[in-house]
Amino acid sequence: xxxxxxxxxxxxxxxxxxxxxxLLVHYIREQAGLTGTHVGCDTSQCGACTVHLNGMAVxxxxxxxxxxxxxxxxxxxxxxxxxxxxxxxxxFWEKHGLQCGFCTPGMILSAHQMLQRNPxxxxxxxxHDLEGNLCRCTGYHNIxxxxxxxxxxxxxx
Amino acid sequence: xxxxxxxGASIKRREDPRFITGKGNYTDDLKxxxxxxxxxxxxxxxxxxxxxxxxxxxxxxxxxxxxxxGKDMTGVNSLPCGWLLPELKIPxxxxxxxxxxxxxxxxxxxxxAESQSAASDAAEMVVVDWEVLPSVTNxxxxxxxxxxxxxxxxxxxxxFKWQIGDAAATEAAxxxxxxxxxxxxxxxxLVANAMEPRACVARYDDSTGDWTLWVTSQNPHVxxxxxxxxxxxxxxxKVRVIAPxxxxxxxxxxxxxxxxxxxxxxTKQIKRPIRWTSSRREAFQTDAHGRDHVTDAEVALSKxxxxxxxxxxxxxxxxxxxSTFAPAVPTYLYATLLNGVYEWPxxxxxxxxxxxxxxxxxxxxxxxxxxxxxxxxxxVDAAAAALKMDPADIRKKNFIPKFxxxxxTKVALSYDSGNYLGAFDKLLGMLxxxxxxxxxxxxxxxxxLMGIGFSTYIEACSIAxxxxxxxxxxxxxxxxxxxxxxxxxxxxxxFTGSHSHGQGHETTMAQIVADxxxxxxxxxxxxxxxxxxxxxxxxxxxxxxASVGGTAIVMSLDKIKEKGKKIAAHLLEANPKDMEYVNxxxxxxxxxxxxxxxxxxxxTAYVPHNYxxxxxxxxxxxxxxxxxxxxxxxxxxxxxxxxxxxxxHVKILRYLAVDDxxxxxxxxxxxxxxxxxxxxxxxxALWEEAVYDNASGQLVxxxxxxxxxPKADMLPFYETDRTETPTLVNPLGxxxxxxxxxxxxxxxxxxxxxxxxxxxxxxxxxxMPLTPERVWKTAQAAKxxx
Numbered sequence: 001x002x003x004x005x006x007x008x009x010x011x012x013x014x015x016x017x018x019x020x021x022x023l024l025v026h027y028i029r030e031q032a033g034l035t036g037t038h039v040g041c042d043t044s045q046c047g048a049c050t051v052h053l054n055g056m057a058v059x060x061x062x063x064x065x066x067x068x069x070x071x072x073x074x075x076x077x078x079x080x081x082x083x084x085x086x087x088x089x090x091x092f093w094e095k096h097g098l099q100c101g102f103c104t105p106g107m108i109l110s111a112h113q114m115l116q117r118n119p120x121x122x123x124x125x126x127x128h129d130l131e132g133n134l135c136r137c138t139g140y141h142n143i144x145x146x147x148x149x150x151x152x153x154x155x156x157x
Numbered sequence: 158x159x160x161x162x163x164x165g166a167s168i169k170r171r172e173d174p175r176f177i178t179g180k181g182n183y184t185d186d187l188k189x190x191x192x193x194x195x196x197x198x199x200x201x202x203x204x205x206x207x208x209x210x211x212x213x214x215x216x217x218x219x220x221x222x223x224x225x226x227g228k229d230m231t232g233v234n235s236l237p238c239g240w241l242l243p244e245l246k247i248p249x250x251x252x253x254x255x256x257x258x259x260x261x262x263x264x265x266x267x268x269x270a271e272s273q274s275a276a277s278d279a280a281e282m283v284v285v286d287w288e289v290l291p292s293v294t295n296x297x298x299x300x301x302x303x304x305x306x307x308x309x310x311x312x313x314x315x316x317f318k319w320q321i322g323d324a325a326a327t328e329a330a331x332x333x334x335x336x337x338x339x340x341x342x343x344x345x346x347l348v349a350n351a352m353e354p355r356a357c358v359a360r361y362d363d364s365t366g367d368w369t370l371w372v373t374s375q376n377p378h379v380x381x382x383x384x385x386x387x388x389x390x391x392x393x394x395k396v397r398v399i400a401p402x403x404x405x406x407x408x409x410x411x412x413x414x415x416x417x418x419x420x421x422x423x424t425k426q427i428k429r430p431i432r433w434t435s436s437r438r439e440a441f442q443t444d445a446h447g448r449d450h451v452t453d454a455e456v457a458l459s460k461x462x463x464x465x466x467x468x469x470x471x472x473x474x475x476x477x478x479x480s481t482f483a484p485a486v487p488t489y490l491y492a493t494l495l496n497g498v499y500e501w502p503x504x505x506x507x508x509x510x511x512x513x514x515x516x517x518x519x520x521x522x523x524x525x526x527x528x529x530x531x532x533x534x535x536x537v538d539a540a541a542a543a544l545k546m547d548p549a550d551i552r553k554k555n556f557i558p559k560f561x562x563x564x565x566t567k568v569a570l571s572y573d574s575g576n577y578l579g580a581f582d583k584l585l586g587m588l589x590x591x592x593x594x595x596x597x598x599x600x601x602x603x604x605x606l607m608g609i610g611f612s613t614y615i616e617a618c619s620i621a622x623x624x625x626x627x628x629x630x631x632x633x634x635x636x637x638x639x640x641x642x643x644x645x646x647x648x649x650x651x652f653t654g655s656h657s658h659g660q661g662h663e664t665t666m667a668q669i670v671a672d673x674x675x676x677x678x679x680x681x682x683x684x685x686x687x688x689x690x691x692x693x694x695x696x697x698x699x700x701x702x703a704s705v706g707g708t709a710i711v712m713s714l715d716k717i718k719e720k721g722k723k724i725a726a727h728l729l730e731a732n733p734k735d736m737e738y739v740n741x742x743x744x745x746x747x748x749x750x751x752x753x754x755x756x757x758x759x760x761t762a763y764v765p766h767n768y769x770x771x772x773x774x775x776x777x778x779x780x781x782x783x784x785x786x787x788x789x790x791x792x793x794x795x796x797x798x799x800x801x802x803x804x805x806h807v808k809i810l811r812y813l814a815v816d817d818x819x820x821x822x823x824x825x826x827x828x829x830x831x832x833x834x835x836x837x838x839x840x841x842a843l844w845e846e847a848v849y850d851n852a853s854g855q856l857v858x859x860x861x862x863x864x865x866x867p868k869a870d871m872l873p874f875y876e877t878d879r880t881e882t883p884t885l886v887n888p889l890g891x892x893x894x895x896x897x898x899x900x901x902x903x904x905x906x907x908x909x910x911x912x913x914x915x916x917x918x919x920x921x922x923x924x925m926p927l928t929p930e931r932v933w934k935t936a937q938a939a940k941x942x943x
Contacts, residue, residue, distance in 0.1 A: 143869065
C-alpha cells in the first residue's frame with residue numbers, strides 16, 4: 001500500500017505517493033528527479049548518497065522516504081546560491097578534488113557538515129571525518145587539500 | 158600578440174562545474190518516457206547444470222512486462238573474445254546461460270518490469286532447478302588432476318600455454334650462475350570498484366528500426382562493434398552507443414558484458430526502453446576482476462649482484478569465461494614487461510591460463526604490467542637480501558643506461574627512451590636515503606620496525622601499434638581517430654574516439670587544440686563517447702588517450718592549418734608556401750602585417766566567394782593515428798612504513814614518487830592520476846582481495862563491507878615529482894600517465910614491509926594483502942626460526 005510523503009528539498013516542497021520501502025535516495029533521484037545524489041553501493045559504505053537531513057549529513061540510502069515526512073533536505077543541487085558556488089564546491093574545483101565526479105556530491109556534503117562542526121580541522125581530522133565517503137580516483141590527496149583550502153577560505157570571511 | 162603556451166599548464170578542469178553542482182549526466186540518471194526496469198536472475202552456485210527455469214509465477218507478478226531466458230534468445234551468439242592466442246580454448250559465453258552456469262553471478266534470465274522494485278520482487282519468484290556440480294576456484298588447483306572440468310573444450314581447465322624469451326639461453330645462464338634466488342609470488346585477485354556501478358539504458362525505435370544504447374563504457378565504438386557484429390547480428394549502423402559521464406572505469410568498463418547485450422536484444426522484443434543498473438553486490442560478482450597470478454620466479458646472479466637471468470612460471474586465473482581481452486593480459490601485457498628497467502642477458506617466461514568457477518578476469522588498471530612490475534621488484538629486493546646488498550645499489554648496478562633512441566629488451570619490446578638512474582637519483586634525493594637508514598637503525602635499537610621499499614618501474618602504454626598487436630593475436634586495430642570541425646564562426650568542435658571517465662579529456666584535449674590554433678579554450682568543444690557523433694574510436698585504456706587520441710587530433714589540426722594556409726594565401730594574394738600560422742593568424746613569413754585571423758579563414762571556407770581554385774569548401778579534417786610503437790613511462794617510487802610488532806599493523810609514513818611520463822600537458826591532472834593510481838596499488842599491497850571460498854565457490858569478500866577499499870585515513874599525502882624524457886614516438890612527446898601509480902606502488906609497499914621485518918630474518922612474504930594478521934604471522938614465524 002502506497003503512502004503519501006511530503007518534504008522540502010532544496011527549499012522546494014515535494015509530495016508523492018510512494019511505496020513504504022522506498023529509500024530516501026531513490027525518492028530524491030526518481031520522484032524528485034534530482035540525480036546529483038548517487039548510489040554507489042548497497043551496504044552504506046560509499047557515501048555517494050550523502051545529503052543533509054534537517055541540517056545533519058546522512059547517507060540517504062539508510063533511511064526510508066516515509067521516515068522523512070516534513071523534513072528539510074539539502075542535496076548537492078541546492079548548495080550553490082544564486083549561481084554562486086559554495087566555497088567547498090569551489091575548493092574541489094580549484095584543488096582538483098575530483099576526477100570521475102561520482103563520489104563528489106557526497107564528498108562535498110560530508111565536507112560541508114565537517115566544517116560546520118569543526119571549522120579548522122587538522123589533516124588527521126579531515127581524513128578521519130571522511131571515513132564514510134569512498135573515492136576510487138583521487139587517492140584522497142586532493143580531496144583533503146580541497147577541504148583544507150575551503151576551511152581557510154571560509155574562515156577568512 | 159604572444160599567447161602563453163597551454164601545453165604544460167595546470168588549467169582547472171572544464172568538466173568540473175557540472176560534477177560539483179550535481180549536474181553530471183550518468184547513465185542511471187537518464188529519464189525516458191515508457192522506461193522499464195530490468196533485474197537479472199543469477200546463479201547462486203559456482204558450477205551447476207540448469208534443469209529447468211520456471212518463470213510462470215514471476216510472469217504474473219504485479220508490474221512485470223516480460224521475462225526472457227537464454228532459450229528465448231534464438232539466433233544470438235556467444236560474447237566474443239577479442240584477443241586470440243595459438244591453440245586458445247574458447248568456451249561459449251552466452252549472454253544468458255541456458256544449460257549450465259559456471260560462476261556465482263552468471264545470469265540466466267532477465268526480468269523487466271514497470272519499476273525497479275517490481276522487477277526485483279518478480280526476479281525472486283523465478284524458480285531455477287539446479288543440478289549443483291563440484292567447483293574449482295583456486296588458481297593452482299584448477300589444472301590439477303581430479304579438479305572439476307568446467308568446459309567441454311578445455312579438458313584440463315587449461316585455456317592456453319604460452320611462452321616468451323629464450324629458454325635455452327636462460328637455462329644456460331642459470332646453470333652457470335653462482336647465485337640463484339627463487340621465490341613464490343602470489344598476485345591476488347582484485348575488484349576494480351569504480352564508484353559508479355555499471356549500467357545501461359537500451360531503447361529500440363520501432364519507427365526507424367534504430368537502437369540507442371547508453372552504457373557505462375570506456376570504448377563505446379568497441380562495445381557497438383562487438384555487440385552488433387559478433388553477438389546480436391544487427392547492422393552496426395542501426396545502433397548508436399553513447400557513453401555519457403562515466404564514474405570511473407579502471408578497465409572494468411572496457412568489456413562487452415552480458416547485461417547490455419541482453420537489454421539491447423530485449424528492448425526490441427518489448428518495444429520499450431529498458432534500464433539496468435548494477436547493484437554493488439552484482440558489481441563484485443560480475444564486473445571483470447583483475448590480477449590473480451601464482452608464480453614461481455628465479456633470478457640468477459653474479460656474486461657481486463649483476464643480473465644473469467630471469468625465469469618465470471606463472472599460472473593466471475582467467476575465471477569462468479574468456480572476457481573481451483582476457484588472454485592478452487597475462488601474456489602480452491605481462492611477460493613482455495619482465496625485462497623492467499634492467500639489463501638481462503636472458504629471460505624466459507611461461508604462462509598457463511586456467512579456467513575456474515570464478516568471475517571472468519580481464520584488465521584492471523595496469524593490466525599485466527602491475528603483475529610484472531610486482532614480480533620483478535620483489536625479486537630484485539629478494540636478490541639484494543640474498544647478497545646482503547643495499548636494494549638501491551643492486552638497482553643502480555643493473556639499470557639500463559640512459560638512452561634516447563631505443564632499447565631492445567629480451568622479451569620482444571623495444572623501449573622508446575629512458576633515464577632510469579636519473580629518476581632514481583632524484584627519488585633518493587627527495588628521500589634523504591642515507592639519513593633514513595640511520596633513522597631506521599636507531600628505531601630498530603628501540604624495538605621499532607621501520608622499513609623502506611623501492612620500486613623502479615617501466616610500463617608499456619599508448620596502446621598500441623596495430624600491426625604489432627595484430628601479429629600477437631589482437632582481433633582489433635588499436636589506433637585512434639580525431640576529427641576537427643571548424644565552424645564558420647571560428648569555433649571548433651573536436652571529436653575524439655577516446656573516452657573520459659575521470660581523465661579530464663574535455664580540458665586536456667582542449668589545451669592541445671587551443672595551444673595549436675592559438676584560440677581561446679572557450680571556443681573549443683571536445684566531443685567523446687558517442688558513436689553517433691564521433692566517426693570511430695578504440696576508447697580509453699592502457700594510458701592511450703593523450704598519446705594516441707591526442708596525436709590523431711594534432712594530425713587533423715595540422716591538416717586544418719595546411720588548408721587554412723591555402724585559403725589565407727588566396728585572400729592575401731600570396732604563395733601558400735610563404736604562409737605560416739602564428740598565434741591564431743595565418744601570416745606571410747617576414748610580413749607580419751599581412752595576416753588573416755583564424756576565424757576569417759573559417760568563414761571564407763564556408764562562404765567561398767573569394768576562394769582558391771581546386772580547394773574544397775568547408776574546414777573539417779579527420780585523422781586516424783596508428784602509433785609506430787608503444788610508449789614507455791618509467792620512474793622510481795619509495796614507501797616508508799612502520800610495522801607494529803605487536804599487531805602487525807602497517808603504517809605508511811611517507812610515499813614518494815618520481816614519474817617520467819614524457820611531456821606533460823596538464824600537470825595538475827597528471828598528478829591527480831598518479832595519486833589515485835598510488836592509492837590503488839597501495840591498497841593491493843595492504844588491504845584488497847577478492848576471496849573465494851574453495852568449497853562453495855562463493856565470493857566471500859563480495860561487498861564493500863567485506864572487501865577493504867582504502868579510505869582517506871588509511872593513506873598519506875603523496876610526495877610526487879617528475880623527470881621529463883619526451884618520447885619520439887608521437888609529436889606531443891607524451892607517454893601516458895593513467896597507470897603508472899598503480900604499477901609502481903604495490904611492490905614499493907611490500908618491499909618496505911619486508912625491509913621493516915628484515916631484522917627478524919624475513920626476506921619475502923609470498924602473498925598479499927599484507928593484513929596485520931599476515932604480517933604478524935610472518936614476524937612470529939621468523940622469530941621462532943631464530
